[in-house]
Amino acid sequence: MKIGVVVFPGSNCDHDAYHVSKHVCGADTRFVWHKDADVKGLDAVILPGGFSYGDYLRTGGIARFSPVMKAVGEFAAKGGTVIGICNGFQILQEAGLLPGAMLRNRTTKFLSQPVHVRVERTDTPFTAGLTAGDVLTMPIGHGEGNFYLPDADLDRLEGEGRVVFRYARKDGTLDEASNPNGSARAIAGVCNEGRNVIGLMPHPERASEAALGCADGVKLFQALTRVLQAA
Amino acid sequence: MKARVYVTLKKSVFDPQGKTIHDALASMGYSSVADVRQGKFFEVSLEGVAAAAGKKLVEEIAHKVLANPVIESYTVEVE
Numbered sequence A: 001m002k003i004g005v006v007v008f009p010g011s012n013c014d015h016d017a018y019h020v021s022k023h024v025c026g027a028d029t030r031f032v033w034h035k036d037a038d039v040k041g042l043d044a045v046i047l048p049g050g051f052s053y054g055d056y057l058r059t060g061g062i063a064r065f066s067p068v069m070k071a072v073g074e075f076a077a078k079g080g081t082v083i084g085i086c087n088g089f090q091i092l093q094e095a096g097l098l099p100g101a102m103l104r105n106r107t108t109k110f111l112s113q114p115v116h117v118r119v120e121r122t123d124t125p126f127t128a129g130l131t132a133g134d135v136l137t138m139p140i141g142h143g144e145g146n147f148y149l150p151d152a153d154l155d156r157l158e159g160e161g162r163v164v165f166r167y168a169r170k171d172g173t174l175d176e177a178s179n180p181n182g183s184a185r186a187i188a189g190v191c192n193e194g195r196n197v198i199g200l201m202p203h204p205e206r207a208s209e210a211a212l213g214c215a216d217g218v219k220l221f222q223a224l225t226r227v228l229q230a231a
Numbered sequence B: 001m002k003a004r005v006y007v008t009l010k011k012s013v014f015d016p017q018g019k020t021i022h023d024a025l026a027s028m029g030y031s032s033v034a035d036v037r038q039g040k041f042f043e044v045s046l047e048g049v050a051a052a053a054g055k056k057l058v059e060e061i062a063h064k065v066l067a068n069p070v071i072e073s074y075t076v077e078v079e
Helices: A014-024 A067-077 A087-094 A151-159 A218-230 B016-027 B051-066
Strands: A002-007 A028-033 A044-047 A081-085 A101-103 A111-119 A135-142 A146-148 A163-168 A187-191 A197-200 B002-009 B039-045 B072-078
Touching: A002 A014, A002 A218, A014 A028, A014 A218, A044 A067, A044 A087, A067 A081, A081 A087, A081 A218, A087 A101, A087 A197, A111 A187, A146 A187, A163 A197, B002 B051, B039 B051, B051 B072
Parallel strands: A002 A028, A002 A044, A044 A081, A081 A197
Antiparallel strands: A101 A146, A111 A135, A111 A163, A163 A187, A187 A197, B002 B039, B002 B072
16 A cells, blocks of 8 residues: 655645654655656555645646646546645646635635534545544644535535535534635535545644644544555 | 736635725725725737737636636736
């Protein structure tokens, strides 16, 4: 089992994701430079958070044209597991591998704070083994995380069971105050039709060890390594 | 030749930045401002292409790169 963490110019959570994957979960992990034209030998690819290409033009709008993204698209089309965290999620949206787009947070402020997210689906490689309704606490750090899709597309997404995480209160109930960026239907994470490409705005890699104050995020990395090992 | 590309959020999409600017203008007393929408402006210089082909090229670039069709629309002008 081998996990790759893609490094774009401006990625800044690449080492955190690598650390959690390799040292906390014990998975064979390597970095993948964004100019690499293939992802051969990998069983899962993580697109980490950060500010790829300085977020110029749009978040993820330039990174999606990096050479590695063609390979990531082909890997995903063949069923390969791809995880996008924060900026990685935005890149997957720009690349058309995940639905929707991120608008500026409704407050127009960059938000750096812990949030609670409710696990909606456990039939993805990043949430397998968890229980629907579980509430995880993880930090967010973004200016553009306000998930947008037209209403009809949101209905379809929900109908297909592709909303994986929602911003919630600690007790798992939903309200406006617990949805800090104003995301449509409190969506914090989604998956593709094949359920092998998952994106989320909160940072599990920043909440994966007790020393960091919270270790809820490691459950997602553990789910991933469990699924890959079983495959 | 030069092309100008205007990218704006679709009308159906909430524009938090435009709203903030509108609120600021209202608080400054510009009571006749009914709405503000923020967008992006690109000036693209082209060489070695005729006007019609140039416009087509810039429209392709606007669609593929400069705008995100999920949330934005664009117009292209050439001179």
